Amino acid sequence: MPFGGSLTVNKNFFVKIFILNTYNSVSNKKYKNIIYIINEFSRGYMNRGKNNKQSKKKNTKKREVDLFPALKNTVDGDRYGYINKDGEVIIPFKFTRAYDFNEFGLAIIKENNKFGIIDIKGNYNVNPQFDNINPYKEGRAIYTEKSKMGVFDQKGNKLRDVVYDYIGNYNDGYAVVAKMNGKSYKYGYIDLELNEITEVKYMHANDFNDGFGLIKIKDREFALIDTQGNISNTYNFEYVGSYGEDLMVFSILLGGPYGYINRDGEIVISPIYCDAKEFNDGVAVVSRSNSNINCTHGVIDKLGRQIYGEIYSDIKHLGEGKIALGLPIGDNSIFPRSIYAIGDSLGTLLTKFIYLNIGMYINGLSYGSDDKKTFFLDRYGRIVKNLPMVDGSGELRAKGGIIHANIDYSPYYLDKNNKFIYQPNKEFPLDKKYSLIIDKYKPNINYLIYIPQVKGIHDENIEKEVNSKLRKISFYIPAKEEVIDNEPNIIEDQVLSYNYYGNFQILFYKDNSLIIDLLGYYYSLGAVNGTPIRKTCAIDLLTGRFYKLKDLFKSDTNWRAILNKIISGFIENDPSYEYVFPGSFKGISESQDFYIDKDNLYIYYPPYKIGPYSAGVITFKIPFTQIEDYLNSQGDFYKKFNG
Secondary structure (H helix, E strand, C coil), X not given: CCCCCCCCCCHHHHHHHHHHHHHCCCCCCCCCCCCCCCCHHHHHHHCCCCCCHHHHHHCCCCCCCCCEEEEEEECCEXXXXXXXXXXXXXEEEEECEECCCCCCXXXXXXXXXXXXXXXXXXXXXXXXXXXXXXXXXXXXXXXXECCEXXXXXCCCCECCCCCECEECCCECCEEEEEEEECCEEEEEEECCCCCECCCCCECEECCCECCEEEEEEECCEEEEECCCCCEEEEECXXXXXXXECCEEEEECCCCCCEEXXXXXXXXXXXXXXXXXXXXXXXXXXXXXXXXXXXXXXXXXXXXXXXXXXXXXXXXXXXXCCEEEEEEEECCCCCCCEEXXXXXXXXXXXCCCCXXXXXXXXXXXXXXXXXXXXXXXXXXXXXXXXXXXXXXXXXXXXXXXXXXXXXXXXXXXEECCCCCEEECXXXXXXXXXXXXXXXXXXXXXXXXXXXXXXXXXXXXXXXXXXXXXXXXXXXXXXXXXXXXXXXXXXXXXXXXCCEEEEEEEXXXXXXXXXXXXXXXXXXXXXXXXXXXXEXXXXXXXXXXXXXXXXXXXXXXXXXXHHHHHHHHHHHHHXXXXXXXXXXXXXXXXXXXXXXXXXXXXXXXXECCCCCCCHHHCCEEEEEEHHHCCCCECCXXXXXXXXXX
């Protein structure tokens, strides 16, 4: 099902930005921006890399592959297949994840919770048996199998039987590898043929750039490794960062301040910054703010000269000599959102502060969005008028002569005249009688929910009642866990202090009986983590009844006591539940979250309820055989879902 969200502005924002754009003035306050973006669908495209001379010798003939991953919504969840430029389905929708074909005619897919590789006919080049396969880069794909990692070549062949505890993606023809040594990892490098160019013995290693990789030999001793595995230079500082464009971030003291040294270890820019990033296109993002809140950033060149002053809430490299410069908007003074302008690496602002999001430049083309639309941007930051402009927030990319859109996290394809080539279905059948409609609710750019609505219930009033309740349960308001009576009072141009994204998945459907998960992700600006939200509904579509946990049990039994005893036993005796907060489990509540399958009852708790965030949703699986004396096996609930 589609899933997503984005950014927003308020009524006063337009006045603020007009003043900034007219007078080029900003406040002296310090700001920091936190942005949450989901774009996994395009991961394969973004991770394409170049092949060096070594890989070219081994490569097979490259080909243009005009097949594109496409989404179909089904009763079994998201399913991906491949379409051609005309929107015709060439490879059926049977994968739970699918990535772009590479230039050698291979694509990584996921099926039955395992990853594999297919060819352009949909045949398995590598059977789906791996825990993960990273998208191809530099003609190599990194796989994970049983906690070990290895490498596929451009033909989908395993390169030797050498495996590591960790392999990073290739960069400049080399990859960082690591092996567990006691309680710590040791690092080194491999080439495209899995030859070790160094021993795997270093405390840390960074990606190769410009022919060198930076390693940490021991505390206060760093060095550069060349492509032959020879140590080129050593540096005795508390910290040295990745090598690139002949410069490295360094600090003399633990925790900074930071400056820059060159390959010879000479201090080029004095350590005066509380934060300093790597150089890219001849410039680097720096900050002298000594606080993690309300932090401002600027841009310097390789001589330490200020290209853009330290007044910006957020700065992002866009590639191809372009930079996104953000200024704060909204009334949240601690963690404000940003509105962006595009500048170049010479210090020239190319646009006004008008964009809420800007993508990376590829071949002179990027994308941007405001509070209403998403569109293409040229190398000067201008909207490209002869390419599609679409409603909603997300990303646009030209791919193989067509346009890939991922808007509000619903992926689809357009031609250059803004006509749909393919878009996911908004309705899908449960069976011959019922179907589910995906209803999009987006009152503003911060708040987005995809709500399930049932179609085909014989009684119109029951259908309205079921769908109304599904809508109410789908809504989420901070600090309120109860179902609200009406839609959230969210104003279109309001700047919220949080983002909320909602979606759903079907857990079970059979003969008028539906179990559906209403899922969400709540992120409060400034928080370390967001909070996953989950509400499960078990529905009889004939009567419109939403079952509660008590409906599963005989009314004359003390079923709560037996469940409390079983769960307490899990917490006390099962090591997998050692993270549960002592004394936090207070017993089964009247509105207890749960779901069932054919053989088991599942009781679950959201993060923070009885355990830490890192534990996720804590779930207790209780077999029906363990509680069969208490089950109302002749009741509607049990019979409908287990008969």
